[in-house]
Amino acid sequence: MSFRRLKTILAAMGLMAGLSASAAAQIKVGVVSLQNALSATAEIKQAEIDLQTKFGPRTAELQQMQTDLNKMRQELDSSQGKFNDAALAEMTQKMQRKNVQAQRYQQSLQEDVNRERQDVLARVGKNLQEVIKKVAEEKGLDIVVDSNSALYFKQAMDISADVTAAYDKAYPVKK
Numbered sequence: 001m002s003f004r005r006l007k008t009i010l011a012a013m014g015l016m017a018g019l020s021a022s023a024a025a026q027i028k029v030g031v032v033s034l035q036n037a038l039s040a041t042a043e044i045k046q047a048e049i050d051l052q053t054k055f056g057p058r059t060a061e062l063q064q065m066q067t068d069l070n071k072m073r074q075e076l077d078s079s080q081g082k083f084n085d086a087a088l089a090e091m092t093q094k095m096q097r098k099n100v101q102a103q104r105y106q107q108s109l110q111e112d113v114n115r116e117r118q119d120v121l122a123r124v125g126k127n128l129q130e131v132i133k134k135v136a137e138e139k140g141l142d143i144v145v146d147s148n149s150a151l152y153f154k155q156a157m158d159i160s161a162d163v164t165a166a167y168d169k170a171y172p173v174k175k
Helices: 003-018 021-026 034-039 042-078 085-139 160-170
Strands: 029-032 143-146
Touching: 029 085, 029 160, 034 085, 034 160, 042 085, 042 160, 085 160
Parallel strands: 029 143
Antiparallel strands: none
16 A cells, blocks of 8 residues: 555544544545546547647657668578678667667657656646536535545545536637
8 A cells, every 4th residue: 555545544534533423424525536537538638639649750750760670680680691790790780770769769759758748637637626626616525535545435426527527618628
């Protein structure tokens, strides 16, 4: 069990223990799956499409580099004994340079994709917190917990779909 989850559970238990039995019965709790609510938003779905569109050409270029590298490996493997040592050494060096180039390109691409994805997640995550608060207030909830922090909850307490719908309404996708 992670420290964060244990801390959340202990805090919830402390809150419940601090309240009298009658007050505890009056607390309204909602549960939301932050990950599911976030990934179900139209904005996140559109952002994934935008990322694929933006980085698709670079991904295709990386795949072509990998294909070229595989052809070079096959050529090197099939040419054993056909070329002199100098030619084999030159082919090996060329293949190593191409491999390093492909690895650097892949790392650069991954860093760019991750940076863009994190920017989107940070923006949407901030907005999602506001939407959760609004939905909780509309439903008269006293506390909302992430489903990953709850050991058990009744499905009727799950407001994830409501949060996603409210998010999509509050932050419609711009096309």
